[in-house]
Amino acid sequence: MSLRGHLPFRLSVAAVALCLAAACGGASAASSQGSNGSTLTVLAAASLSRVFPGIGRLFARTHPGTAVRFSFGGTDLLTAQIEQGVQGDVFAGASTKYADRLLAERLVGRPRAFCTNRLVLVVPPSNPAGITSLRDLATKDARLVIGSATVPIGAYTRTVLGNLDAAFGSSYSAKVLSHVVSDELDVESVLTKVRTGEADAGFVYVTDAAAAGSAVRRIDLPDNAQAVANYQAAAIARSTHPSLAGAFVDFLRSPVPQQALRRAGFGPPAV
Amino acid sequence: MRRSDRLVPIGFGLAAALLVGFVLLPMAAVFVRVPLATLLSQLRSNAALGALGVSLRTTATSLAIILVLGTPAAYLLGTRSFRGAAALETVLEVPLVLPPAVAGIALLAAFGRFGLLGGTLRAAGIEVGLTPAAVVMALTFVAMPFYVRQAVGAFASVDRQVLAASRTLGAGDGETFLRVAVPLARKGLSAGAALAFARALGEFGATIMFAGNLQGRTQTLPLAIYGLYSADNLPGALALAALLVAVSVGLLVGVKVILRAGRTQGWEGWTASSRSTSGIV
Numbered sequence: 001m002s003l004r005g006h007l008p009f010r011l012s013v014a015a016v017a018l019c020l021a022a023a024c025g026g027a028s029a030a031s032s033q034g035s036n037g038s039t040l041t042v043l044a045a046a047s048l049s050r051v052f053p054g055i056g057r058l059f060a061r062t063h064p065g066t067a068v069r070f071s072f073g074g075t076d077l078l079t080a081q082i083e084q085g086v087q088g089d090v091f092a093g094a095s096t097k098y099a100d101r102l103l104a105e106r107l108v109g110r111p112r113a114f115c116t117n118r119l120v121l122v123v124p125p126s127n128p129a130g131i132t133s134l135r136d137l138a139t140k141d142a143r144l145v146i147g148s149a150t151v152p153i154g155a156y157t158r159t160v161l162g163n164l165d166a167a168f169g170s171s172y173s174a175k176v177l178s179h180v181v182s183d184e185l186d187v188e189s190v191l192t193k194v195r196t197g198e199a200d201a202g203f204v205y206v207t208d209a210a211a212a213g214s215a216v217r218r219i220d221l222p223d224n225a226q227a228v229a230n231y232q233a234a235a236i237a238r239s240t241h242p243s244l245a246g247a248f249v250d251f252l253r254s255p256v257p258q259q260a261l262r263r264a265g266f267g268p269p270a271v
Numbered sequence: 272m273r274r275s276d277r278l279v280p281i282g283f284g285l286a287a288a289l290l291v292g293f294v295l296l297p298m299a300a301v302f303v304r305v306p307l308a309t310l311l312s313q314l315r316s317n318a319a320l321g322a323l324g325v326s327l328r329t330t331a332t333s334l335a336i337i338l339v340l341g342t343p344a345a346y347l348l349g350t351r352s353f354r355g356a357a358a359l360e361t362v363l364e365v366p367l368v369l370p371p372a373v374a375g376i377a378l379l380a381a382f383g384r385f386g387l388l389g390g391t392l393r394a395a396g397i398e399v400g401l402t403p404a405a406v407v408m409a410l411t412f413v414a415m416p417f418y419v420r421q422a423v424g425a426f427a428s429v430d431r432q433v434l435a436a437s438r439t440l441g442a443g444d445g446e447t448f449l450r451v452a453v454p455l456a457r458k459g460l461s462a463g464a465a466l467a468f469a470r471a472l473g474e475f476g477a478t479i480m481f482a483g484n485l486q487g488r489t490q491t492l493p494l495a496i497y498g499l500y501s502a503d504n505l506p507g508a509l510a511l512a513a514l515l516v517a518v519s520v521g522l523l524v525g526v527k528v529i530l531r532a533g534r535t536q537g538w539e540g541w542t543a544s545s546r547s548t549s550g551i552v
Contacts (some may be wrong), residue, residue, distance in 0.1 A: 181488075
């Protein structure tokens, strides 16, 4: 039997060819949005996931032919991905620590502060553990969920608890941490576990609590215990659209995106 | 013989070589990316030891549950024909085709605090979400079908006349099951147990959604790998990955050896299940 006459074989060759074409086609389609074919990929902290898509659309409007897509995750995960060579154009993290590290490794350009955030304690509306104050976290048997020590929200949470030791006694933070039932890998997961009532309380950013609306009850922190999250953005060194990436970083500091950030509850950039 | 006829086998070989390379390269990379001494020292970190303890405890517990409940269930399905048997078997296979994230959210919807049974459980003083019990439930849910499928096949291939003879000789149903059927099906059952163990050991998605992530309590090996990688500790993540590669490959080879030794039972079940479960493990 000749190869030509062997229908199943020819079909499989055709199928493979189709798959390859589809794969290539898919890739080129993704990068050919707009007339000059630029898609900007922004790796951004999970806490920006509600406000950045709108800012991306604003950017695309002011830069015709550009599409912006996002990859949201824990800032530490995004940093690890950039270090492992993931494709991307802009990094926007919730802490200066990671931007500084990427800068030292020459993987990003100069980081620029574009907004700040603060923390708040949230409990489910039904408040199953009866948490009404920060002190309750140490005294009541509450199932607390916080960010892992390696993500910014987790680091800030530990800073806040340490700050509260001054007010509630030196064993306060240790007692509170003993009630932790899960170290979540990003702030969205903390919020979800509180919203769904699986956790009795959790520390999130004020912007997350604001977005959750009546799905959570807020317990504010005293100003002297706050940790200020300083968000920084930087162009990724390996970006295939370096000037566009730089333009996006600058754009974040311009008035209209700043208004959008402020509406979502973010504070002005740190100087 | 035409030239093209000789090319066909080369094509087959090439396809096979591509796939084998595609699987072997990442597994080898886990071991060579970081020096072996570093890998071994990373295994002694708190995160690694904590995750190892959690994984061993929860996987062993869930395997025990799977064996205790799955063996009689598989015996029923493998040796009796009754209305609805096929439907029952299909239900027990559903977790095979369910994405782990779906399993996680489904477990939450059923057993979480505000799930269907959440109120009932809470009234009984039981809260499972975000506890080691939740890890065990997640592992049991996703790994159970791997054992049950294999066990059904193993029991089905036990000669019915032997079972009938056992009853004729005065053994009750329970005795026939324990002293005749289980020993005869042991190879298929062991293979199924090994597969279920491997699947449970690797569970990630359902666990992180239903049980959370707390070192030494609910953080299993796969969760620790993700956590260490996120925290930019690549050597630590690779060390745990290398451990899981070694254990998983060991289990798979063990399954093959067990089944090859007893091709008459269970082998068909294994090939059938391996076909339908590819891509899930």
